[in-house]
Amino acid sequence: MHYDSRTIALHWTTAGLVLILWTIGQTADFIPRGPFRGAYWSAHFLLGFIFVAVLLTRILWRSSGGKRLPPADSGALQVISKTTHYLLYALLVIVAALGLANAFAHGVSIFGIINLPKLADHARAESIGDLHELAANSVLALAAFHAAAALAHHYLWRDKVLERMLPERAS
Template sequence: MNNATAPARYDGVSIILHWATAALVVLQFGSAETWDFFPKAVRHVMITGHMSFGVILTAVIALRVLWRLTPGYSAPAAGSELMDRAAKAMHHTLYALIAAEVPLGFFTRWTDNHALSFFGLLIASPFGTFSKAAGGFVDEIHDLNAWLIMILVAGHALAALYHHYLLRDDILRRMLPRRAR
């Protein structure tokens, strides 16, 4: 889509899915990075919530990918062709890393030889038991990928703020809900 035919703003479904993804990613990262500071009972609730919201994040990411494939999806161009390509590369990288983080989270739980919990519904590993080393390896990849996601999310947010406050264009406003604009 060239800039002349690009819509003025993102469609409503894309906006909702974007902010739902953002909230879930921040919630997931924040809970995982802080649960060790809480008593065991609270930590258990946080870990169970982390798994449950990870399953919800899976559904949101799947919906985002499916929505992007429908005719109802509309996305404005980021500006110049170079900026548009950079924005698409950032979005695709974030999609890929988040899409990878989800099964890594499932495998982290299963390679630690524990069932995954979705709001109390236990989902046992379909793969049998694993060594402690395998569990540690998968957990490390899950953690590193989470940090990489957060670094890119921070860059994404800073780019939006750069556009809004320094370039004074409407890149950020196009992704805000109508009332917030």
């Protein structure tokens, strides 16, 4: 029993983008000021806009044609799993919205080609940036818990929950 291929592709694209965006965001300040750092941040902004599009597509697909599978757990575990999934979606929407707000608050440039207007003063932009970082770290923490649960299903309980989210050929 597997999710449909579009759901699977959207899940892993989201996961990959979250990991890359978080890594860029947390490491950019270690790079000396200059063109490379500018390009590094530009990659975050560009991938950020792609992430917003992927997330919207995922939510639309999930609520329309995406395949639904019966709950993998029962009792308390089912509640924890469902709550984690809803919280993940909520945090993904929050981090994306704060990312967009952050980009317009700072008036960022994307590779010098697209220059967004700066819509907030310095103090407001800083506080939106802090909230964006807090949301980003929360997504990472919850996703780590979620991934640990998926791996526990696979390696400890040896059931087929992880395989539901893997392409049919690979499992």
